[in-house]
Amino acid sequence: MDLLAHLEAYVATADEGSFSRAADRLGIAQPLLSRRIKTLEEHFGGSLFDRSRRRITTTELGVTLLPYARDVLDRAQRLRQVAGSARRSRVRAVGVPADCAPATLARAIRAGGERGITLGMRELTPLERESGLADGSLGYALLRTAPEQAAYQAPLGLASAPEPDASASGLTRRTVHLEELRPRRGSTARPSAPPPLLLLTEDQVPYFEDRMARAAARAGLPEGRIRPAGPAATALAETLAGRALLVCAEPFARQHGAHWTPLAERALHRGYDVSGAPGRTDAEDVPDWLAAPLASAVGAVPRRNGGPEPGAGGEDASARLAARG
Numbered sequence: 001m002d003l004l005a006h007l008e009a010y011v012a013t014a015d016e017g018s019f020s021r022a023a024d025r026l027g028i029a030q031p032l033l034s035r036r037i038k039t040l041e042e043h044f045g046g047s048l049f050d051r052s053r054r055r056i057t058t059t060e061l062g063v064t065l066l067p068y069a070r071d072v073l074d075r076a077q078r079l080r081q082v083a084g085s086a087r088r089s090r091v092r093a094v095g096v097p098a099d100c101a102p103a104t105l106a107r108a109i110r111a112g113g114e115r116g117i118t119l120g121m122r123e124l125t126p127l128e129r130e131s132g133l134a135d136g137s138l139g140y141a142l143l144r145t146a147p148e149q150a151a152y153q154a155p156l157g158l159a160s161a162p163e164p165d166a167s168a169s170g171l172t173r174r175t176v177h178l179e180e181l182r183p184r185r186g187s188t189a190r191p192s193a194p195p196p197l198l199l200l201t202e203d204q205v206p207y208f209e210d211r212m213a214r215a216a217a218r219a220g221l222p223e224g225r226i227r228p229a230g231p232a233a234t235a236l237a238e239t240l241a242g243r244a245l246l247v248c249a250e251p252f253a254r255q256h257g258a259h260w261t262p263l264a265e266r267a268l269h270r271g272y273d274v275s276g277a278p279g280r281t282d283a284e285d286v287p288d289w290l291a292a293p294l295a296s297a298v299g300a301v302p303r304r305n306g307g308p309e310p311g312a313g314g315e316d317a318s319a320r321l322a323a324r325g
Contacts, residue, residue: 004076007069009036010048014058014066091118092139094290095129097202097298098232099252104297111289119290126205133277140286142294143273144205147303150271151291154300157262158197159253161242175264178219181245197221198229198238198246203270212247215265249299272300 012022013033023030041048048062058066096105105121112119124132132138147153158176183194216226229235229246236256238244249270253260274291295301
């Protein structure tokens with residue numbers, strides 16, 4: 001039995017005092033309405049209407065049950081309204097790296113709100129963002145990819161302890177080569193253990209770790225010099241204390257008050273694509289108002305067309321020779 005349809009017939013008949021007018025009100029045939037009333041009476045075990053008079057009247061049982069029937073129908077109507085509102089309001093989960101700039105993410109959230117879309121930012125690892133898109137738990141995500149294939153590139157650099165007098169002393173450099181991190185030859189001072197290079201979770205992806213290892217080997221850095229960073233807060237504390245160098249993008253370093261110098265090796269840039277969940281027509285095409293701030297939140301800009309692509313041979317040769325001395 002369709003309880004809601006039968007209760008609608010019951011309430012309409014009680015309101016109208018007539019089977020024919022109740023049927024017209026509901027847009028159904030009178031015999032169908034009569035059958036629904038009869039089935040409901042059998043269900044409740046008693047008559048709801050007195051049919052012995054010219055104008056039908058509600059029985060004592062019918063009067064008792066009527067407010068409860070109205071309540072059920074009112075709740076069902078509110079349920080339909082809520083469901084309709086939920087369908088109209090679009091909610092999208094967005095997978096982002098943990099080192100995004102919060103203020104830039106806020107711009108994306110506001111832009112979505114202006115378009116009737118609620119964005120929920122979720123900090124996830126590169127693998128979790130990729131799998132979230134595949135299983136449909138994410139509507140959009142920033143995906144890591146090789147910089148020469150990506151729509152956006154974010155230069156990576158080395159964060160270190162703040163240098164208040166760097167500008168005045170001329171220590172600020174436009175870029176740093178990995179070769180420059182080797183111990184200086186011919187120094188009479190007692191060598192100290194060089195600070196490790198820490199990789200955030202965002203950079204612990206196979207293709208990047210492989211490139212970083214090969215670049216470090218070419219630069220003559222010992223194999224154990226590059227290590228996983230572990231928790232970001234601990235890595236930042238070690239970096240700000242001068243005990244480590246953190247490989248990261250510029251917004252993350254500046255946000256936490258660290259000094260930042262970009263790496264000259266363009267093959268070590270981060271590459272990002274902003275992607276939507278496959279198979280969902282309302283999310284597969286990522287709008288510009290979302291893609292641009294998401295990329296900006298990790299310090300990424302659109303990849304330039306033309307010129308040498310990031311790669312093993314993409315660095316400036318004269319700069320590399322100068323760095324080697």
